[in-house]
Amino acid sequence: MYRYDSTDQQIIDQRVAQYRDQMARHLAGELSTDELRPLRLQNGLYIQRHGPMLRIAIPYGMLSAAQLRKLAEISRRYDRGVGHFTTRQNMQLNWPQFEETPEILAELASVEMHAVQTSGNCVRNITTDQFAGVAPDELTDPRPYCELLRQWSTFHPEFAFLPRKFKIAVNAAAQDRAVIRAHDIGLDLVSDDRGEIGFRVFVGGGLGRTPMLGKLVRDFLPRRHLLSYLDAILRVYNRYGRRDNMYKARIKILVQALGIEEFARQVEEEWSHLRDGPTTVPDEEFARIAQHFSPPPWETLPSPDPAHLNRIEADRAFASWVKRCVHAHRTPGYAAVTLSLKAPGVAPGDITDGQMIAVAELAERFSFGELRVTHEQNVVLADVRQRDLHEVWQIARSHRLATANIGLLTDMICCPGGDLCALANARSIPIATAVQDRFDDLDYLYDIGDVSLNISGCMNSCGHHHVANIGILGVDKNDEEWYQITIGGQQGKEAAIGKVIGPSFYAQEVPEVIAALIAVYLEQRTPSERFIDTLQRIGIEPFKTRAYAGRDRRRPAKVDNREKEVVNA
Amino acid sequence: MPRIIRNTSIVEDDWQVLTLAEGETPAAVALPAGPVLLPLAVWLARRDEIIAGGRPIGVWLDSHEGPEALAGDVDRFAVIAVNFPKFTDGRSYSSARLLRERYHFAGEIRAIGDVLQDQLFYMRRCGIDAYALRADKDIDRALAGLSVFSETYQAAVDQPYPLFRRRQAQGSA
Numbered sequence: 001m002y003r004y005d006s007t008d009q010q011i012i013d014q015r016v017a018q019y020r021d022q023m024a025r026h027l028a029g030e031l032s033t034d035e036l037r038p039l040r041l042q043n044g045l046y047i048q049r050h051g052p053m054l055r056i057a058i059p060y061g062m063l064s065a066a067q068l069r070k071l072a073e074i075s076r077r078y079d080r081g082v083g084h085f086t087t088r089q090n091m092q093l094n095w096p097q098f099e100e101t102p103e104i105l106a107e108l109a110s111v112e113m114h115a116v117q118t119s120g121n122c123v124r125n126i127t128t129d130q131f132a133g134v135a136p137d138e139l140t141d142p143r144p145y146c147e148l149l150r151q152w153s154t155f156h157p158e159f160a161f162l163p164r165k166f167k168i169a170v171n172a173a174a175q176d177r178a179v180i181r182a183h184d185i186g187l188d189l190v191s192d193d194r195g196e197i198g199f200r201v202f203v204g205g206g207l208g209r210t211p212m213l214g215k216l217v218r219d220f221l222p223r224r225h226l227l228s229y230l231d232a233i234l235r236v237y238n239r240y241g242r243r244d245n246m247y248k249a250r251i252k253i254l255v256q257a258l259g260i261e262e263f264a265r266q267v268e269e270e271w272s273h274l275r276d277g278p279t280t281v282p283d284e285e286f287a288r289i290a291q292h293f294s295p296p297p298w299e300t301l302p303s304p305d306p307a308h309l310n311r312i313e314a315d316r317a318f319a320s321w322v323k324r325c326v327h328a329h330r331t332p333g334y335a336a337v338t339l340s341l342k343a344p345g346v347a348p349g350d351i352t353d354g355q356m357i358a359v360a361e362l363a364e365r366f367s368f369g370e371l372r373v374t375h376e377q378n379v380v381l382a383d384v385r386q387r388d389l390h391e392v393w394q395i396a397r398s399h400r401l402a403t404a405n406i407g408l409l410t411d412m413i414c415c416p417g418g419d420l421c422a423l424a425n426a427r428s429i430p431i432a433t434a435v436q437d438r439f440d441d442l443d444y445l446y447d448i449g450d451v452s453l454n455i456s457g458c459m460n461s462c463g464h465h466h467v468a469n470i471g472i473l474g475v476d477k478n479d480e481e482w483y484q485i486t487i488g489g490q491q492g493k494e495a496a497i498g499k500v501i502g503p504s505f506y507a508q509e510v511p512e513v514i515a516a517l518i519a520v521y522l523e524q525r526t527p528s529e530r531f532i533d534t535l536q537r538i539g540i541e542p543f544k545t546r547a548y549a550g551r552d553r554r555r556p557a558k559v560d561n562r563e564k565e566v567v568n569a
Numbered sequence: 570m571p572r573i574i575r576n577t578s579i580v581e582d583d584w585q586v587l588t589l590a591e592g593e594t595p596a597a598v599a600l601p602a603g604p605v606l607l608p609l610a611v612w613l614a615r616r617d618e619i620i621a622g623g624r625p626i627g628v629w630l631d632s633h634e635g636p637e638a639l640a641g642d643v644d645r646f647a648v649i650a651v652n653f654p655k656f657t658d659g660r661s662y663s664s665a666r667l668l669r670e671r672y673h674f675a676g677e678i679r680a681i682g683d684v685l686q687d688q689l690f691y692m693r694r695c696g697i698d699a700y701a702l703r704a705d706k707d708i709d710r711a712l713a714g715l716s717v718f719s720e721t722y723q724a725a726v727d728q729p730y731p732l733f734r735r736r737q738a739q740g741s742a
């Protein structure tokens with residue numbers, strides 16, 4: 001993975017000093033609460049329902065074992081011994097002390113980490129495929145491009161105060177595992193007919209209260225132009241994006257208002273002044289960064305490994321785990337492993353300090369000392385020998401990291417919700433727990449098969465409910481928590497925004513409504529269909545009808561305004 | 570006399586910012602004696618009269634007013650100010666860069682409005698070289714805001730080459 005040189009380190013160290021001084025000026029009364037706010041947000045510090053929350057950047061999800069050990073230590077020393085992984089592949093600490101945050105940033109800097117631009121109206125953490133570099137369906141490793149973008153976006157002087165936050169994701173695989181079309185800019189690595197590497201560029205995607213998929217703004221951008229072209233997009237957005245209404249300030253609204261053709265024309269016009277300038281990236285720089293992501297010293301191994309096959313044969317529980325949590329690797333004899341952070345009764349994406357140490361040890365022993373955070377809020381060991389999988393499973397299981405539910409109904413993406421987040425309209429973790437309780441039989445979950453269920457506690461959609469096969473959104477009606485359900489959303493190359501099935505439900509109804517949706521699928525499916533396939537074939541109506549069967553008394557005549565925005569989006 | 574930061578020093582400065590009060594129009598507003606930063610609308614309405622006056626000319630752009638309107642005239646201005654109505658309004662960073670990089674304005678670009686210590690570094694990088702700090706802030710202390718980082722990744726006005734080009738030059742030297 002990328003390692004800092006002395007300049008990278010100096011920049012991060014100076015950032016810590018700057019933040020320490022800002023906090024000192026604030027505590028001395030020289031910097032007001034309002035003046036500090038954007039500054040602390042650009043260092044990941046929020047003020048939440050119960051106090052501060054610190055969001056630590058994990059650039060494109062890559063962590064070394066040493067970094068994870070440091071996170072364990074920080075969570076124990078400055079928090080309550082638990083961290084929460086987010087859909088931007090970051091980690092949130094929910095209980096730090098306000099005054100101690102400069103110390104935490106200094107600790108992070110000691111392991112080449114920071115909390116730079118994890119919030120605020122600036123370019124946020126760049127995200128990508130958790131299987132980058134090992135996926136068999138990959139054109140090229142996307143991480144060098146992510147690192148280039150990390151450096152470009154870090155303290156970009158022109159774009160630190162954009163109209164609104166700005167999210168970029170990069171995909172290089174046949175299957176888009178980074179949901180690039182749900183981003184302000186989505187970059188799809190492709191090669192042209194002469195083998196030149198470049199990008200298909202999507203712009204104006206985003207979830208939130210007006211969910212939209214990104215639109216194609218450029219069919220092929222040679223990689224050397226990446227930064228100047230992004231400068232052009234960001235400049236058009238910085239100058240002309242709306243600043244009068246924060247709900248209409250994302251770039252998607254500008255793209256929608258101008259139309260993609262006119263937006264593209266403005267970007268091309270701006271770019272005509274910038275292209276081929278000093279920001280053009282030479283091949284040598286791509287090569288320099290790519291060296292940091294050189295493949296680890298993989299061994300020549302038999303594939304499939306016979307001992308591994310025997311253990312699958314002999315151990316049904318292990319076989320189930322392999323089926324759900326072990327993924328193909330481009331190198332014979334290796335596999336990628338997802339350690340599930342979706343054990344029953346645990347808030348999705350939460351990891352304790354003890355588990356962090358256990359994962360760090362697993363990475364050191366079995367996966368070249370590195371790991372990745374997934375946007376689905378799990379952890380991946382990317383380079384495990386097939387012959388070691390059984391041992392990895394046993395160790396992971398002893399730390400409750402081997403729930404065999406990856407891709408299944410209980411592998412939910414879930415935001416912290418009303419229990420912790422000041423923005424939330426409703427709690428999301430208790431809903432996740434209720435769904436876990438209702439679907440606690442693994443065999444039944446296997447029978448249901450691949451289905452995504454995501455939960456957001458408010459319209460900001462941190463839980464990505466719009467792109468789930470089944471999405472749950474918390475809404476507040478007269479101080480009561482209600483939940484609106486969407487179906488038909490999808491990630492990947494076929495990304496789609498789910499449709500609202502109708503008026504929202506009480507919290508207590510949600511598990512049975514989910515069960516009703518699943519029942520329709522089980523009754524209607526053909527042998528090869530996943531939930532989403534059946535839904536696409538038979539349409540939303542049968543699901544809707546079953547979900548509301550016997551619930552008419554709670555069906556209000558009119559959808560309330562808050563819901564209407566999504567219905568109309 | 571009011572004090573501003575110019576380059577890296579604190580200096581006395583008597584440019585006044587003219588704003589149109591309720592009921593005043595660009596065509597009719599009285600132009601005060603002494604150096605004055607004119608609203609863009611006044612410059613556009615009375616360009617010939619102002620040029621004929623023979624005094625050093627200053628103008629200020631609000632954050633929604635791009636520098637395009639000044640494009641053919643930049644050589645006429647001693648000072649172009651860019652306004653930050655709120656420090657979280659980042660449009661004037663783009664305006665400043667465009668003035669320098671596209672219109673090759675060589676005079677002073679001054680930040681006015683909600684100008685605070687923690688924005689100075691970015692402003693300097695975008696080509697702003699004078700800073701009228703918000704009046705209630707300690708200007709001496711704010712000077713430190715210009716030199717927070719000793720190295721930067723991106724190309725900008727203060728550093729025409731991105732770090733990767735300079736790293737490369739070092740590596741091959």
